[in-house]
Amino acid sequence: MITVEEIVTHVGRDVLRTVTTGPGGPPVRDVTLYDVGASTTVRAGDLVLAVGVADHSETARRILREIAAADGAGLCLHASGADGDAEATTALAEELGVPLMRVPRGHSWDRLYPLLRTLVDSAAAVTRGGRQHAEQAEGDLFSLMSALAAVVRCPVVVDDRELRTLAYSSEVAADDLRRESILSRSIPPSWLERLNAEGVLRTLHRSEGIVRFPPWPGLSPAALHGRAGVAVRVGREVLGYIWVAEVHPLTPAAEEALLETARIAAIHIMRREVADEMDDWSRAEHGRALLCGGGRGLRELGIGQDWQAVVIALSGTGDPPGHAAALHREILPLVRLHFAQRHHTYPARLAHELFVVVAEPPTAGTPLTLLARFTRSLLDHVRDRDGVRMRAGMSSRGPVQDTARLRQEATRALAVRGPADAADVVLIDDVRDEAILGEVADHLNAHPHLTAGPLAALLAGAAADDVNVEALEAFLRARGNVATAARDLALPVNTVRYRLGVALKRSGLDPADPARRLVAELQLRAWRARTHHTPPAR
CATH class of the missing domain: 3.40.1390.20 (HprK N-terminal domain-like)
Structure with a gap:
């Protein structure tokens, strides 16, 4: 008990x-x-x-x-x-x-x-099995595997459900498979293909007892001994596998010890998974607090008041909003893999958006280009594993207390629309001008009185491909030069001059006034953002 x-x-x-x-x-x-x-x-x-x-x-x-x-x-x-x-x-x-x-x-x-x-x-079961099993249950997985190896007198190893090596007994490697698995911390792909082809894993999933498979034909004992395997499970859920390299046949007592050890190993693996989930949840909670409130609880996280932060916004291209939660759970361990050994990193989800907060002491100063490379590696991993194409926006570096502002920068960088072959990772410093203009356009749209004026009559009911609006936009971009606007639109100068005349007549805009030209260009940007119209490709 x-x-x-x-x-x-x-x-x-x-x-x-x-x-x-x-x-x-x-x-x-x-x-x-x-x-x-x-x-x-x-x-x-x-x-x-x-x-x-x-x-x-x-x-x-x-x-x-x-x-x-x-x-x-x-x-x-x-x-x-x-x-x-x-x-x-x-x-x-x-x-x-x-x-x-x-x-x-x-x-x-x-x-x-x-x-x-x-x-x-x-x-x-430990109560029935006596003191030896009680001592095994109290140790770690390596101690458990060593205790089992002493009973079965064969080398043993335990993998998690993803076939990543968790622990092994201390004997000299029995064969190539054990040696390669320990060195790479997982079953090598070539061996995994053979296990799947032979149906070994499928058989282990279906069986609650010991499953044996002999050495493959043509391989010497140095390459592969026969294996006795058992699934480590909780109810019907398989958490991992214990493998015994049968350098000699197992006795009935050894088989019973293997089955009992699988039950005890389930405790260790489940505890490990729960601990990882708690760590992920804790990191996500801290990440949300940083993103929303800045400097609360920094001491608890081991973050100094003088630390710097960078915020990365992640988005799956074309993903429905409901996919964000599932994608977040998938990304958390990948963030640990790509960032956690180098930085204080806190992944978090706000609404349907995913973020990663990277905090560093002021002496670290990891170049943003290096962080972008880590991020690109993360996105490549997600695409290769899950088939999801993602993009990322990266803020500038700023005080850790300003993470709420940095989050807005990362989101703005992600929202800037580039060409079809735009980089997967967009740094705010590379698109700062467009981001500022986009923010100004959002501000104008949030305050309708700022969109009033001469252009209102022209834009009322105008379509995205209105040729007169196009001519006016090109004219404003060209700082009032009709010839430059015509080259931009790939049209004859007289055609652009005529369409511009129509636009100016409808709007009553005075093109000679620099202030009115600036306001008109900003209002046109706001109109395109408000109506989701993009300028036609030329």
Whole structure:
């Protein structure tokens, strides 16, 4: 059996935070999801996860009384941040002697529930298996693999579900496959192709027991021994695989140790995944705080007041808004891969937009071109893996307290429309002029009185390809030179002069006044942004 305190130790206090411990209480016999919308019975030894119940609510206190009456093991609630009423729940838990734990906001029960169930089930198996298994469960994955190797007297390795090597026993490499897997931290592609071709992984997924596959014909034992494999799973979900290089046949006792170790390894792998998810969630929360509020909580993040920041905005070309959340989950580990070893990085999603905040001490000063290269590598990885073409906008470097402004810069850089072969990564400093003009156009459109004047009559109901409007735009771009405007439009000078005359007559614009020409050009930009009209290609 396992106690509540042992569960908290295994899972980690970043995932489960003990509020009250109680007098010890009964061992945890089962994990129960308490749904207030259904009939849920609490039994002796149940650790209750209250789904959708805030820790400050009266419902939480009612469930506490049910647990106390049934001699349950404890209660887990989502933290709500309502400290005043939450204190009443804490006081009641202390009075009833029921252990109370809180799960940080944003963390999903979907991942915590199977982890807790695996811990409880494995604790029961450890109780049956004796002290040796108990010691294995308390160690790390490397210790677990070494303990298993000592029992089966063969080299062993454990991979995650993506076939990345997590840990291995300490023996000399048994064959080429083990050696290459350890060196590259994953099963080499050539071997993976053979595993898939032989249906080994498919068979492992379908079987809850040990699956064997012999050496492939033509390979010496130095290249490949036969393997005994078992899937590490929680319920039906496969978390990884344990492989034993059978340098000699496994005994029945060795096979039982392999199956038992797979159950214990599930705890370690699930705990690792939950820890990664918590780290991702924490980074996303900090990223959102930085993007919205600037300098709050910088000390907690280890960021100095004099640090500099760069904000990167990411967008999938043509992606529907609903895809942003899924894409965000996919990108988080890739951001860790491409940025985290070099910088304080905080990916975050605001509405349907994805951002990465990169913070550095003032002495670092990583060139923006290098950050752009990291970003381009990230986008290439996403395209190669998921087939999604993405673009990125990058802000200038500024004080970390100004991340809200830097976010606007990154978004503006991303919004600047370039040619069809425009770079995937757009630096605001490369498009500053266009970005400023775009922001001015947005400001004019947000204040309709600024779009009033001579042009209003000309633009009312005008189509995007209105030839008279085109002629006026070209004339203004050419600073009042009709010949230059004609070359820009690839039209005869007389044609441009005629169309310009029509536009000036309809609008009443005086082209001799420099101030009116400037205002007219800005209002034309605002009109195109407002109506999503783009100048026809020439």
